[in-house]
Amino acid sequence: MITLYTLCGADASRPFSPHAWKAVMALAHKGLAFDEIPTPFTAIPAIAPDVAKTVPILRDGSRIVADSFVIAAYLEETYPDRPTLFGGPGGEAMARFVEGWANAVVHPALSAIIVKDIHDGLAPADQAYFRETREKRFGKPLEAVVANRDADISAFAAKLQPLRLMLARQPFIGGATPLFADYIVFGALQWARITSSAELLAAGGAGGDPVTDWFERCLDLHGGIARTVPAAA
Amino acid sequence: MITLYTLCGADASRPFSPHAWKAVMALAHKGLAFDEIPTPFTAIPAIAPDVAKTVPILRDGSRIVADSFVIAAYLEETYPDRPTLFGGPGGEAMARFVEGWANAVVHPALSAIIVKDIHDGLAPADQAYFRETREKRFGKPLEAVVANRDADISAFAAKLQPLRLMLARQPFIGGATPLFADYIVFGALQWARITSSAELLAAGGAGGDPVTDWFERCLDLHGGIARTVPAAA
Numbered sequence: 001m002i003t004l005y006t007l008c009g010a011d012a013s014r015p016f017s018p019h020a021w022k023a024v025m026a027l028a029h030k031g032l033a034f035d036e037i038p039t040p041f042t043a044i045p046a047i048a049p050d051v052a053k054t055v056p057i058l059r060d061g062s063r064i065v066a067d068s069f070v071i072a073a074y075l076e077e078t079y080p081d082r083p084t085l086f087g088g089p090g091g092e093a094m095a096r097f098v099e100g101w102a103n104a105v106v107h108p109a110l111s112a113i114i115v116k117d118i119h120d121g122l123a124p125a126d127q128a129y130f131r132e133t134r135e136k137r138f139g140k141p142l143e144a145v146v147a148n149r150d151a152d153i154s155a156f157a158a159k160l161q162p163l164r165l166m167l168a169r170q171p172f173i174g175g176a177t178p179l180f181a182d183y184i185v186f187g188a189l190q191w192a193r194i195t196s197s198a199e200l201l202a203a204g205g206a207g208g209d210p211v212t213d214w215f216e217r218c219l220d221l222h223g224g225i226a227r228t229v230p231a232a233a
Numbered sequence: 234m235i236t237l238y239t240l241c242g243a244d245a246s247r248p249f250s251p252h253a254w255k256a257v258m259a260l261a262h263k264g265l266a267f268d269e270i271p272t273p274f275t276a277i278p279a280i281a282p283d284v285a286k287t288v289p290i291l292r293d294g295s296r297i298v299a300d301s302f303v304i305a306a307y308l309e310e311t312y313p314d315r316p317t318l319f320g321g322p323g324g325e326a327m328a329r330f331v332e333g334w335a336n337a338v339v340h341p342a343l344s345a346i347i348v349k350d351i352h353d354g355l356a357p358a359d360q361a362y363f364r365e366t367r368e369k370r371f372g373k374p375l376e377a378v379v380a381n382r383d384a385d386i387s388a389f390a391a392k393l394q395p396l397r398l399m400l401a402r403q404p405f406i407g408g409a410t411p412l413f414a415d416y417i418v419f420g421a422l423q424w425a426r427i428t429s430s431a432e433l434l435a436a437g438g439a440g441g442d443p444v445t446d447w448f449e450r451c452l453d454l455h456g457g458i459a460r461t462v463p464a465a466a
Contacts, residue, residue, distance in 0.1 A: 088324055090324020093324070093407050097395065098327065104398050166332070175329075179327075
């Protein structure tokens with residue numbers, strides 16, 4: 001039996017970690033059943049103290065695996081007869097480039113927009129932890145981080161232009177069908193969708209933003225597992 | 234016998250097209266012998282008028298193939314027993330994402346820095362063609378495009394942060410060894426190296442920029458084929 005520890009705020013039915021969503025999508029992609037245990041920030045260190053300080057953490061029988069990419073590689077190696085997450089060794093290597101882009105460009109841009117929304121959705125003990133660690137990381141109060149929020153929202157969509165150019169050629173980063181690299185980028189946008197009501201993407205469809213259409217396609221995958229958590233109101 | 238048409242300015246010994254360099258590296262990667270025919274801008278339309286208006290153009294026996302990515306896919310399909318350019322279907326799909334990033338981020342940034350240097354290295358007839366088409370594309374005189382050149386050079390290295398994060402994990406975009414995705418990004422930096430003396434990257438080595446080390450590794454590949462053209466003085 002597989003257990004996946006993810007991250008939640010005050011409402012345990014709304015797990016929101018971008019990295020945990022990558023692991024959820026990877027498990028669903030492999031068609032593996034799992035129990036998800038949404039965990040507040042301050043309870044995470046007790047899950048597997050010797051192994052990891054952050055989620056996702058996967059428990060598969062006696063094996064404990066942490067880090068979303070390591071989890072994907074573990075699933076690929078352990079369940080090779082299930083649908084591939086990488087499409088071969090080149091795809092596994094290049095997923096690290098997609099991860100580099102997501103971490104260098106997409107996560108910082110989203111974080112500056114949604115960090116206060118994330119804070120506001122946490123339980124009080126987690127709010128104190130989150131404010132302290134994030135204000136240290138940003139070097140300023142959360143309220144100052146989001147001071148230019150409207151301008152940051154306006155500037156966001158342009159940062160996804162590499163994805164947009166690619167989508168003119170194929171429906172997924174994985175090609176005709178999705179691979180783990182799609183979930184790497186999807187996880188970031190799902191994080192924002194669940195924690196914040198900020199409107200980050202224009203409408204899709206004819207003449208619209210192909211990134212929006214791709215994101216909707218990802219939400220539809222694997223029985224719509226990513227839609228089980230509604231968008232923030 | 235394979236012939237590759239590439240792009241040159243007044244000096245035919247200094248072919249500089251980023252896309253043609255991708256094809257040169259792909260041929261060398263496959264270990265295929267080829268004749269390179271560096272061609273000035275205004276002579277390109279006559280190479281294969283019904284097929285392509287831009288280089289690279291590959292002639293392999295009776296087959297003519299244009300577009301660097303299509304050439305790589307053609308070589309992968311036609312010479313499957315040679316070293317792979319994609320590392321499987323996932324790698325081929327994700328190379329399109331790397332191409333999207335290169336075209337959306339790296340090429341525009343470099344172009345704004347080196348466009349006048351490129352112009353200055355062309356023969357007179359090509360200078361007239363180049364100035365007209367590029368000024369139309371930029372919407373201003375070439376001299377105005379490079380007016381903020383020093384600031385653009387200073388800002389350039391930060392745009393490569395996705396590559397830098399990835400290089401903390403593996404030596405090439407292709408993983409332990411290079412794939413076509415490496416040549417996609419390499420081609421852009423080689424374009425700048427050959428046409429411009431602008432110093433775009435800091436030193437590599439311990440404490441230096443890992444992107445510089447990766448670029449040097451690419452210059453060393455396949456017998457140092459990319460070093461046969463010295464850097465612009």
